[in-house]
Amino acid sequence: EAGVTQFPSHSVIEKGQTVTLRCDPISGHDNLYWYRRVMGKEIKFLLHFVKESKQDESGMPNNRFLAERTGGTYSTLKVQPAELEDSGVYFCASSQEIEQFFGPGTRLTVL
């Protein structure tokens, strides 16, 4: 069974540009989560989808971040416009019950 996949694995953009990250959860998992780890800090929860609905988006840092999960399958996280402090590793996870399975992450560098 395929695990959680994320695309791209790395992204380097300039400040002010837009970047869209994609996450494909494990097939059949209703829960999908986005997390972020910035340099030297702990992994922080961003938001949680149940199917296509946002269950909890309390961790989203500001309105430059937009997450979608149309159709309840894959999800995208768009950052527009990107700022220097957005650099970090963005993880996606999915679960059917309690145990969350993480993807390899997307390393975002904003120059």
Added chain:
Amino acid sequence: SQQGEEDPQALSIQEGENATMNCSYKTSINNLQWYRQNSGRGLVHLILIRSNEREKHSGRLRVTLDTSKKSSSLLITASRAADTASYFCATCPIGGGADGLTFGKGTHLIIQP
């Protein structure tokens, strides 16, 4: 201190020895999960312990949970070089077993051959 704070921050031991990492948290939880991250790679789920459990085993891993002290420990027995990684505890708040997790900063474990 942060929710889900691990200690020590770094640990270096000889291969074959046991490694113990601790995690403390502040709020009531539904469950606590331990993850491993090898350098530059994703998080691998190791073990989950629910708030009504006190101890759990999985292979060479043993996890304990003390909800009265709001702490957990991860013991890796008979360590191997491949166990070198960062280990994180993550807590799920009470009321929602599938809610977003709160992570600590992790313990970086180095196993010397």
